[in-house]
Amino acid sequence: MLRLEGLSKRYGDLVAVDGLSLEARPGEVLGLLGPNGAGKTTTIRMAVGQIAPDAGAVDVGGAGSPARPEVRGKIGVAPQELALYDDLSAAANLSFFGTLYGLAGAPLEARVAELLGIAGLADRGRDAVKTFSGGMKRRLNLAVALVHDPPLLLLDEPTAGVDAQSRNRLFEVVRDLKARGKTIVYTTHYMEEAERLCDRVAIVDRGRLLALDTVAALIRAHGGRSVVRVERPGGEERMESADPLADLQRVLKEPAVRGVHVERPDLETVFLTLTGRSLRDA
Amino acid sequence: MRDVRALAAKDLRLMLHDRMGLFFGFAFPILYAVFFGIISSGFAGGGGGSAIPIAVVDEDGTEASASFVADLAKDPAVGVERMDRDAASERVRRGKLAAYVVIGKGFGDRRAKAMMGGEPVRFVLGSDPARQAEAAMLQGVLVRAVFEPMRAAMGGREPVVVEREAVQRRRFGPNNAYAVTFPQAILWGIMGCAAGFGISLVIERTQGTLQRLAMAPLGRARILAGKALACFLTIVAVTALLLGIAIAVFGVRPGSYPLLAAGIASNAVAFTGIMMLLSVVGKTERAAASIGWGVLVLLAMIGGGMIPLFVMPPWLQQIASFSPVKWGILALEGAIWRGFSLEEMMLPCGILLALGAVCFSLGARLFRW
Numbered sequence: 156m157l158r159l160e161g162l163s164k165r166y167g168d169l170v171a172v173d174g175l176s177l178e179a180r181p182g183e184v185l186g187l188l189g190p191n192g193a194g195k196t197t198t199i200r201m202a203v204g205q206i207a208p209d210a211g212a213v214d215v216g217g218a219g220s221p222a223r224p225e226v227r228g229k230i231g232v233a234p235q236e237l238a239l240y241d242d243l244s245a246a247a248n249l250s251f252f253g254t255l256y257g258l259a260g261a262p263l264e265a266r267v268a269e270l271l272g273i274a275g276l277a278d279r280g281r282d283a284v285k286t287f288s289g290g291m292k293r294r295l296n297l298a299v300a301l302v303h304d305p306p307l308l309l310l311d312e313p314t315a316g317v318d319a320q321s322r323n324r325l326f327e328v329v330r331d332l333k334a335r336g337k338t339i340v341y342t343t344h345y346m347e348e349a350e351r352l353c354d355r356v357a358i359v360d361r362g363r364l365l366a367l368d369t370v371a372a373l374i375r376a377h378g379g380r381s382v383v384r385v386e387r388p389g390g391e392e393r394m395e396s397a398d399p400l401a402d403l404q405r406v407l408k409e410p411a412v413r414g415v416h417v418e419r420p421d422l423e424t425v426f427l428t429l430t431g432r433s434l435r436d437a
Numbered sequence: 438m439r440d441v442r443a444l445a446a447k448d449l450r451l452m453l454h455d456r457m458g459l460f461f462g463f464a465f466p467i468l469y470a471v472f473f474g475i476i477s478s479g480f481a482g483g484g485g486g487s488a489i490p491i492a493v494v495d496e497d498g499t500e501a502s503a504s505f506v507a508d509l510a511k512d513p514a515v516g517v518e519r520m521d522r523d524a525a526s527e528r529v530r531r532g533k534l535a536a537y538v539v540i541g542k543g544f545g546d547r548r549a550k551a552m553m554g555g556e557p558v559r560f561v562l563g564s565d566p567a568r569q570a571e572a573a574m575l576q577g578v579l580v581r582a583v584f585e586p587m588r589a590a591m592g593g594r595e596p597v598v599v600e601r602e603a604v605q606r607r608r609f610g611p612n613n614a615y616a617v618t619f620p621q622a623i624l625w626g627i628m629g630c631a632a633g634f635g636i637s638l639v640i641e642r643t644q645g646t647l648q649r650l651a652m653a654p655l656g657r658a659r660i661l662a663g664k665a666l667a668c669f670l671t672i673v674a675v676t677a678l679l680l681g682i683a684i685a686v687f688g689v690r691p692g693s694y695p696l697l698a699a700g701i702a703s704n705a706v707a708f709t710g711i712m713m714l715l716s717v718v719g720k721t722e723r724a725a726a727s728i729g730w731g732v733l734v735l736l737a738m739i740g741g742g743m744i745p746l747f748v749m750p751p752w753l754q755q756i757a758s759f760s761p762v763k764w765g766i767l768a769l770e771g772a773i774w775r776g777f778s779l780e781e782m783m784l785p786c787g788i789l790l791a792l793g794a795v796c797f798s799l800g801a802r803l804f805r806w
Contacts (some may be wrong), residue, residue, distance in 0.1 A: 205651055205652055227652060236648075242454035254440065
């Protein structure tokens with residue numbers, strides 16, 4: 156659905172994206188996981204044709220480059236920076252952007268009402284956006300991306316700066332979109348989101364693609380073994396385990412064990428292995 | 438075209454939420470036109486100028502001097518108060534009076550002999566240095582009053598007759614001061630629109646909506662066309678509203694409505710182009726507003742937007758030709774009271790249209806997405 160081939164972008168001496176290639180398959184949620192400054196947003200901007208790559212090519216669903224307006228019509232983008240008209244109402248924002256995508260009349264009104272419901276803003280549709288909380292604005296930002304019901308969605312850090320309630324609502328929306336067959340590229344620097352939502356995850360750092368696979372496969376390939384920590388009266392023992400369940404059963408038979416903790420590898424471990432740095436500290 | 442209309446409609450709705458923009462687009466021009474219309478009533482004709490307030494100090498105290506003062510008081514050009522010299526000097530010093538005239542001792546004898554070639558009649562004229570034009574006019578009034586007996590002896594016939602002919606006024610002159618001040622005020626409203634829409638483009642860039650528009654399936658030219666259409670329509674609406682007020686409330690009578698429409702459209706095109714250029718002068722909203730308004734005020738200053746061009750020295754009137762404000766005012770005045778023909782309107786309108794095209798092209802080329 157979206158193919159990026161050898162994309163590169165440089166701003167002066169700074170290499171933002173460095174030969175990045177990947178493909179988002181139809182109907183999947185592909186995560187772009189990396190720290191701030193990894194090149195995720197620049198990649199999204201090139202994918203939607205907002206900026207031209209210095210090298211490489213973008214293809215959207217076999218239709219070609221998003222530099223062409225008709226190709227951009229297949230994409231819905233929720234940018235990281237909230238891009239809404241604060242003085243207009245939520246409904247007016249949706250209606251305006253819907254018009255730009257060719258909607259009009261009753262279908263547009265129906266779509267606006269539907270999206271207000273999806274965003275949990277049905278009772279605030281006529282209120283000016285400037286009166287909304289950060290979470291409400293973030294949900295509306297996503298709803299605008301959906302206004303023309305595009306087959307491909309590019310969601311750039313869609314949960315940045317929102318509360319837990321809005322975050323859960325956004326997760327529900329993403330899962331629902333996936334269930335309806337949408338292809339979603341989801342950038343985040345939260346590994347928990349990537350693990351919960353994404354079918355496959357591309358780990359990027361300093362503009363380069365380091366690994367791309369399912370979460371389980373990435374952990375198997377780069378996460379290393381689980382760690383079992385056993386607390387005894389004399390102190391704590393820490394041991395790597397290829398089969399933590401078997402080790403757990405064995406340890407629990409010992410009479411002096413006070414506690415047992417199992418640390419399974421996760422995407423944080425994968426990122427640490429691949430870059431030598433922690434995802435949170437990068 | 439529907440997307441361009443939608444973009445324009447969005448901008449018009451946003452403008453209605455912009456209180457500062459509404460003030461500079463609508464309220465400020467009205468205040469400007471009314472304020473300057475009131476204080477300049479009279480110079481444009483129709484309003485009836487007020488008499489020059491003067492004091493007369495009669496130190497002669499004769500029947501002849503009393504007769505002279507009576508003749509002087511009949512002149513509508515002056516308002517005469519009698520008082521002693523110290524009081525008169527003090528009131529002129531305080532700015533209450535424009536000047537005082539001292540009729541010295543022996544005035545009666547000198548006046549009679551002056552008719553026969555004797556010594557000239559002398560007055561002392563004390564005037565406010567800031568009101569020299571009125572003092573000069575007062576000299577003429579004094580001479581006329583001195584020779585009033587001679588005019589009476591000639592059966593009331595004037596010895597010299599000067600026919601005044603106001604060339605522009607004979608057909609289409611301003612019927613009142615507001616016909617002069619409203620075109621100036623309208624240009625301020627138009628500049629407010631251009632500045633407001635130019636700055637709104639910068640705001641759209643900084644708040645990210647411009648990037649979102651660029652991701653939509655419409656070319657960048659159409660996005661700018663939408664902004665231009667909104668600016669054009671707003672300028673036309675502001676101009677029409679202000680002219681409507683000028684006509685309905687202040688009695689302005691345009692000479693030609695078709696030519697006025699041409700003048701309004703030309704102004705709208707020119708300042709829509711200037712709006713596009715203003716949008717590239719600053720990266721932030723504050724920078725764009727500061728630089729944009731700085732440039733516009735300068736253009737208004739030299740272009741007759743603050744004081745009428747005919748008051749300016751000749752060298753400044755030459756420089757004014759580089760300001761679109763001059764041509765904007767001329768295009769409106771030409772249709773309202775200068776009685777321009779279609780051919781005469783071609784110059785200001787042509788310059789405005791060309792300026793708009795050049796500025797828009799340049800601004801669109803330099804615009805940073």
